[in-house]
Amino acid sequence: MRGRPAGFLIGLVCVLAGCAPAAALPPSPASAPSPATPTLLGIQTRHGTLFVTPQIGSADRDAWSTRLDWAAESLEATDLGGLTDDWDGRLDVELTAAAAEFSALAGPDSADAAAVTRCLAGRGRIAVNPQVLILQPDYLDGLLLHEAVHAALASPCAAGAPLWVEEGLAEWVATEHSPPAEQTDLAWAKQTLAADGVPQTLPPDAAFAGGQLLPAYALSRSAVAAVVEHGGTDWAMAFFGRAIAGTATADEVARVTGWYRADLTRLAGSERDGK
Numbered sequence: 001m002r003g004r005p006a007g008f009l010i011g012l013v014c015v016l017a018g019c020a021p022a023a024a025l026p027p028s029p030a031s032a033p034s035p036a037t038p039t040l041l042g043i044q045t046r047h048g049t050l051f052v053t054p055q056i057g058s059a060d061r062d063a064w065s066t067r068l069d070w071a072a073e074s075l076e077a078t079d080l081g082g083l084t085d086d087w088d089g090r091l092d093v094e095l096t097a098a099a100a101e102f103s104a105l106a107g108p109d110s111a112d113a114a115a116v117t118r119c120l121a122g123r124g125r126i127a128v129n130p131q132v133l134i135l136q137p138d139y140l141d142g143l144l145l146h147e148a149v150h151a152a153l154a155s156p157c158a159a160g161a162p163l164w165v166e167e168g169l170a171e172w173v174a175t176e177h178s179p180p181a182e183q184t185d186l187a188w189a190k191q192t193l194a195a196d197g198v199p200q201t202l203p204p205d206a207a208f209a210g211g212q213l214l215p216a217y218a219l220s221r222s223a224v225a226a227v228v229e230h231g232g233t234d235w236a237m238a239f240f241g242r243a244i245a246g247t248a249t250a251d252e253v254a255r256v257t258g259w260y261r262a263d264l265t266r267l268a269g270s271e272r273d274g275k
């Protein structure tokens with residue numbers, strides 16, 4: 001990322017992370033009519049259904065069908081223990097050509113999100129913001145895989161899971177299969193550690209907002225990676241399941257926090273040493 005203006009990095013990470021609406025944007029007038037739900041054509045792929053509007057051309061249809069299958073296969077190849085037991089291995093992805101169509105599907109608060117996964121009839125369904133279609137394929141791969149984790153875990157269909165677990169898992173899976181996504185998250189983590197030092201706690205839900213959003217994604221990925229590395233995959237995935245269900249014990253959280261802080265301390269040290 002060296003040599004690029006900071007805004008460029010933020011924009012790309014923002015896109016990857018699926019940003020919350022920018023605070024600077026004026027709110028939509030309350031009286032604005034809801035955009036009509038677009039008519040979508042369902043295209044069956046090997047591992048799911050790509051829903052497109054007629055304006056999506058054949059090149060985008062082909063590229064996103066391939067990307068959908070890659071994301072599903074990458075997710076299938078990642079050992080998430082029992083977390084994906086209820087997933088049928090298929091993804092539903094919506095691709096529209098106009099911002100209003102995306103808003104109609106994803107909700108009015110999603111205008112600046114790169115992609116959104118919502119709950120539809122008990123399944124997670126992904127809508128991709130047409131504004132990101134021009135971005136690099138590598139970034140779009142990471143974006144779709146991130147959302148695919150939310151869809152496979154049906155996260156939008158349940159509430160209450162700690163955001164560091166949900167977003168950290170999504171980022172961790174994406175970075176396991178997308179080196180550019182990992183580089184971006186590591187750059188954010190190092191930058192945050194250099195500015196603020198090693199945090200005392202796991203990322204709180206309140207960190208997933210405003211200017212802290214991108215570091216929160218990056219640090220959550222580090223937290224998930226630390227649990228997998230120190231606890232082993234089986235223990236890690238069982239722990240994440242308990243954390244999502246709200247049954248993780250204080251002792252477990254304390255142990256995980258120790259692993260997380262140790263890894264971040266090492267990362268901060270390697271950055272200082274110029275490694």
Ligand SMILES: [Zn+2]
Pocket residue numbers: 017018146147150166167170
């Ligand atoms: Zn997410």
